[in-house]
Amino acid sequence: MSDFIAPLEDMRFVLRELAGLEVVTQLPGYEEASPELVDAILEEAGKFASGVLAPLNASGDREGCRLENQQVTTPKGFAEAYRQFVAGGWNALKADPEYGGQGLPILVDTPAQELFHGANMSFALCSMLTQSAVEALSLRGSEAQQAAYLPRLVSGEWTGTMNLTEPQAGSDLAQVRTRAKPEGEHYRLTGQKIFITYGEHDWTENIVHLVLARTPDAPEGVKGISLFVVPKYLVTETGELGDRNSVYCTALEEKLGIHGSPTAVMGYEEAVGYLVGEENRGLEYMFIMMNLARFAVGLEGLGIAERAYQQAADFARQRIQGKDLDERRGPNVAIIRHPDVRRMLMSMRAQVEAMRAVAYVVAAAMDTATRHAEEAQRQRSQAFVDLMIPVVKGWNTESAIEIASTGIQVHGGMGFIEETGAAQHLRDARITSIYEGTTGIQANDLIGRKIARDNGRAVAELIQSVREVENELAEAGSEADMEAIRARLSPAVDALAGTVDWLKETYNADPKAAAAGSVPLLKLMGLVTGGWQMARAALAARRRLDAGEGDAAFYNAKIATARFFADHFLTQVPGLALSVTQGAAGALALEDEQF
16 A cells, blocks of 8 residues: 655645635634644644554554454554544644634644545544534533533543434434433433444543433424433543443444444443433434534545545556557556556546535635624525535545545556555445435435525525636636636536526425436536636636746646546536436336336
């Protein structure tokens, strides 16, 4: 397996040219996040990712986790790496300083998270869930709960989990059966949860579980779900660890990938739990965690895709096989000289750069939505974030699977051999499109809650922003690359606009037809927003070249990659639009027994 190299140059470009880092760091409360500080954070995150986490990725995959006497042992080196992770303050980058956090923008935390997931996704999953628990308790926990748990979760002294799924429920949380019986100032929880990432491990003394359960008088369905905090060890009034709570890991799942991450079956036997917020509002609260987690899963996809691309490019430079087409009688050459291999590498590279740009722009909007001085701007930014979360999660992860698969193809037969490490990227990436809601769930959220519910207002603003870039391309002169990018972007945004119009007319009148086209629409949205950002990147690179600034080779590569994305991915959009608007008849044609 090749070394992981932090793509800091591209990260800096996206932060400054596309995501508006300078604007974000001027928001109230973010003024101390100077360009020098952000550069230092990126450098150190890159060193930690490549020097500490990446070397444990393959060994952790081979070794996996072990369960003995209800105790989990993680792969060799993971616990020590976590101690270094916590000592470096990486768990606390964006957390509230009131609880020991550094209070940095989400936009600054985002590239760090990408690096950690790219270096070792199995490792990084734990802190991702801890941050989600911090967010939920920060917004909905009582003062006592916040005082008891947040400082230690923020520091990383303790970790957090999300306990949603049960064997009979899957993604249908209306079927949750775990019971919570009131007993004085707390509740007693009984039930079983599955697929609990880092539900048990050997990194920290305490694990704080956030658990969905039903109280005795709760109504049926999702309206009867409450949220509880259930610590592995109870916490005394003085903040010390008390008795062991009756929540245990009863099994570890055998999985396709992420072998270094323990995925636990958790049993609750009259476990002590504390209600978060009000009864029967648990699903609402859990979505606080879930939206943050969905964005983070999109970063998982981005990180793995970057690493798969790096490994494929490194292999292609070293693998000698076949003749150069221009010199058929010459010596054999590295396969990177072959046109189809170059096409595959460019497809990986272009998608990674588009995914990164979209994710970072959404991260900046998250900061604006919470910190901007004007209410109207906060609302616009939040509407954009809400619209784009399912795209970042769904499109990034589906693209990551494709990119990791292409990486195996670049390796040829060696890619199918575990020794090279290319297969691990595909195995690890495969869960990302399922985590925190499958792609179908993201797509239904996109068409229903994010487009149809507001009659397309948020997506109309997005379309307007894309058209503004389209106009900038038209004003860029007669340069061939800019003309080509505009020629591909224009029909793509037209197709998006037409598809949204169809959805608004169809969603209520024929919901099955709308649902049948939801995943193609999500991909269409990803490609258009990716193309939008790649066009912006090309324009920014052209401005730098015209001004004679920076590395000309880097900026020329930016333009070439944007051109490739336009030629190979934006051209798919009109066909996807037909799949959305015309594809339901075929999708719904067969009877159940015909499958």
